[in-house]
Amino acid sequence: MIPVPSRVEGYSSQLYYIENALKPLGYTIGGNWDYDHGYFDYKIDDEVGYQFLRVPFEAIDGQLDSHGVIVQIGRPFLLSHKYQVGLDDHVESDMDGLSALVDQFQEPQDPDASFPEKYVDLGKALVQELEAVLLD
Template sequence: MVPVQSQLENRVFPLYELEKQLKPLGYVVGGSWDYNEGSIDYKMADDEGYQFIRIPFKTEEGSLDAPGAIVRLGQPYVLTHKYQPDVEDHADNGVFQGSVNQFQSPIDSDADVPQKYVEKGKRLIEQVEQLLF
């Protein structure tokens, strides 16, 4: 994980507005959220692992499962998830398990980030800053 200095940090936005402006660029609210915190992710590449830029946030008002949530952004960072190149041999079987456990676990969820993606992440954050400010 490589932190990216940004004017986004500590800024407060309605989550709906962030999604409305960032989704057309390919950003998504990440799958690892709870009612009070989450992240906005952008998948930069899938070579050398999956490369993401992540903008974490915490709720200031409301909760993420209800309309009108207001969030405070944290410091963005670039991260790499490395996965095994083949299918997991211990994957669960069955219709229900197949629908729940669709993705393999990373072998390294905080792998070293190649420098080219650190630079790309910085450029993407600058683009988000220009869009939001």
């Protein structure tokens, strides 16, 4: 994980407006959100895992699943997830395969894999674009 200091840290607005500004740029709300916090993810590449610019946010007025919630953006960071090749150990050991139907996604081999140096400058440029869209 590589933190990228930014002027967007501390910026707050309705989640709806931030999402509408970032979605056309390629950001999605990551699936690992909770009622009080979440992440905007920009997928940089999927070479040997996935490389993301991740922009954290937290609810400061309301809950994320409520209309009009106000969120505050935290410090963006660059993140790599490296996934296992082949089947998960726990799926292979299931006799009936029911768990394989329910839990079909692989566990990360290294959720904090080193971030490829060749994408660091791109990640910083994406943060500058983020600042321009939200702050200027």
